[in-house]
Amino acid sequence: MLNSYFIHTLLVLFTLSNVISCALPEDETKTTDIGSQQSAINPPTLLLKNLAPIKLISPSNGEAYYIDEKEQTSLNFKYDSSAPIYSSLFLFSEQPATLDNVITNGKETCLGGVTNMTTLHAGWTPTKVELTADESTTDFFTCNNNSTTDAFTVDNKLVMDETSFPKDSTLYWAILGYDAKFKLSHASVIRKVNIK
Amino acid sequence: MNIFSTTQWIKPSICLVTIVYLLLPILAIAENDRDFHISFGAGLKSPSDDRLSSAPEFTFQLASSVKAMQVGLEGSYQHKVSSNYKYAVPYNQETDKRNLRIYSGFLVLRISPWHLGYVTPYLGGFFGGSYVLEKSVDSPYFEDDLSEDKVLLAGPTLGLEILPNGFFSLFLEAKKSFQVVGNLQRSLITSSDQFGNVVKTTENYDLNAMSFNAGFRLNF
Numbered sequence: 582m583l584n585s586y587f588i589h590t591l592l593v594l595f596t597l598s599n600v601i602s603c604a605l606p607e608d609e610t611k612t613t614d615i616g617s618q619q620s621a622i623n624p625p626t627l628l629l630k631n632l633a634p635i636k637l638i639s640p641s642n643g644e645a646y647y648i649d650e651k652e653q654t655s656l657n658f659k660y661d662s663s664a665p666i667y668s669s670l671f672l673f674s675e676q677p678a679t680l681d682n683v684i685t686n687g688k689e690t691c692l693g694g695v696t697n698m699t700t701l702h703a704g705w706t707p708t709k710v711e712l713t714a715d716e717s718t719t720d721f722f723t724c725n726n727n728s729t730t731d732a733f734t735v736d737n738k739l740v741m742d743e744t745s746f747p748k749d750s751t752l753y754w755a756i757l758g759y760d761a762k763f764k765l766s767h768a769s770v771i772r773k774v775n776i777k
Numbered sequence: 778m779n780i781f782s783t784t785q786w787i788k789p790s791i792c793l794v795t796i797v798y799l800l801l802p803i804l805a806i807a808e809n810d811r812d813f814h815i816s817f818g819a820g821l822k823s824p825s826d827d828r829l830s831s832a833p834e835f836t837f838q839l840a841s842s843v844k845a846m847q848v849g850l851e852g853s854y855q856h857k858v859s860s861n862y863k864y865a866v867p868y869n870q871e872t873d874k875r876n877l878r879i880y881s882g883f884l885v886l887r888i889s890p891w892h893l894g895y896v897t898p899y900l901g902g903f904f905g906g907s908y909v910l911e912k913s914v915d916s917p918y919f920e921d922d923l924s925e926d927k928v929l930l931a932g933p934t935l936g937l938e939i940l941p942n943g944f945f946s947l948f949l950e951a952k953k954s955f956q957v958v959g960n961l962q963r964s965l966i967t968s969s970d971q972f973g974n975v976v977k978t979t980e981n982y983d984l985n986a987m988s989f990n991a992g993f994r995l996n997f
Binding site: 687729757 | 865866867868869871968969970971972973974976
């Protein structure tokens with residue numbers, strides 16, 4: 582009998598606390614900010630903010646490339662590829678526009694590039710990527726306008742010729758890095774190459 | 778005003794369940810036939826939505842008896858309901874590995890019309906709510922993408938109590954849960970590209986389920 586009274590008292594206290602909680606206001610604060618979950622490393626000159634940096638080595642910013650000169654048969658892009666799991670080298674026809682860690686005009690301005698996200702781009706060395714006038718030696722692929730996910734084709738090579746790179750134009754290049762889940766994790770600065 | 782909004786129904790329902798339960802000891806005392814029990818159970822709950830997996834469920838119950846009727850409060854926890862999904866990434870397909878943890882509270886009603894010596898079959902029903910939390914298994918990204926995480930459920934119960942007259946008894950129970958108000962609503966990634974664009978979509982899930990539990994009761 583005593584046990585029963587004791588347990589009933591406990592039950593009443595439990596339910597009373599529930600009644601009190603009914604009168605309390607609900608906490609409706611709920612935010613999802615993908616950007617805030619990313620790396621805190623934030624050099625202001627990176628193409629995309631709040632990502633870890635990738636160091637570009639060459640060509641240096643504003644370097645000239647003389648497309649007619651026979652001795653200059655290739656353009657070599659070098660960068661430090663040690664940080665990200667996956668990386669993509671992009672060539673743009675215009676300065677990329679960005680908003681909230683997205684390149685908003687990427688599709689429209691993409692000239693070509695190469696990535697290690699697919700084995701179909703195999704055969705290139707991430708530290709030294711060559712753009713040549715010959716399909717058999719160039720490492721670059723053209724951009725893919727038919728895919729919602731893939732930036733580059735896997736079967737159309739991009740070569741250094743005046744059709745793709747007119748004289749007196751400016752070429753912009755940058756590297757983006759990705760983690761194991763294919764999410765952006767790294768970015769380089771943007772550099773220019775002046776085509777002469 | 779949307780009368781089917783889950784959040785508007787949750788609080789009144791919890792309050793109603795609480796008030797009804799507060800009256801039970803008074804009813805029991807009035808009948809002078811008072812007893813109650815505490816029970817612990819475990820089992821498997823299988824959702825009818827095939828995007829969610831079966832997962833173990835653990836229950837805790839406090840109940841009072843008024844003659845052949847038992848009324849109680851039940852709390853349950855369902856652990857790691859797998860809710861993985863695939864989405865498109867550059868040149869590949871990726872799996873977002875996730876699971877749900879489901880916390881529930883129900884008002885439980887049971888009737889034991891037959892006493893067959895060592896066993897007592899019972900039937901009844903329940904009504905209450907579930908609150909869902911989502912966890913990412915191997916990545917901190919895109920976590921907590923539930924836009925609706927509260928659901929009201931109700932359904933029938935069928936069970937068997939073994940050695941019902943002692944201080945310690947065992948039970949076997951089957952429950953069918955029907956979603957009454959609300960949906961589980963998630964924001965899912967459909968694709969991500971190399972420029973940083975992430976495309977998402979919203980999908981509704983229902984928590985209709987069948988569960989089988991076994992456990993023991995302490996009868997006071």
